Amino acid sequence: CVIQNSCSIHRHELFFQVADWSMVLSMGEQQRLSFLRLLALFTLSPNKNRLVQETLVFLDESTSALDMKTEREIYIHLHQLRVW
16 A cells, blocks of 8 residues: 555454455364364353363364364363363
């Protein structure tokens, strides 16, 4: 953009656009986003201890598009949070 203010306005509008994320994000990006949501749920919730005790998480093909290093890091974080 040539005019700085118009660029920031344009980016701001993009932030609030509704999109079909399955068409925008790769499968790996979608899987990372799903794990980010799961990790945020278990770390940011005020009822974290209750969530850990009462929540069952099923993972089916949840890391199929991720590289082994990323997959390992995700499972380490889940284990540290006591999400089984």
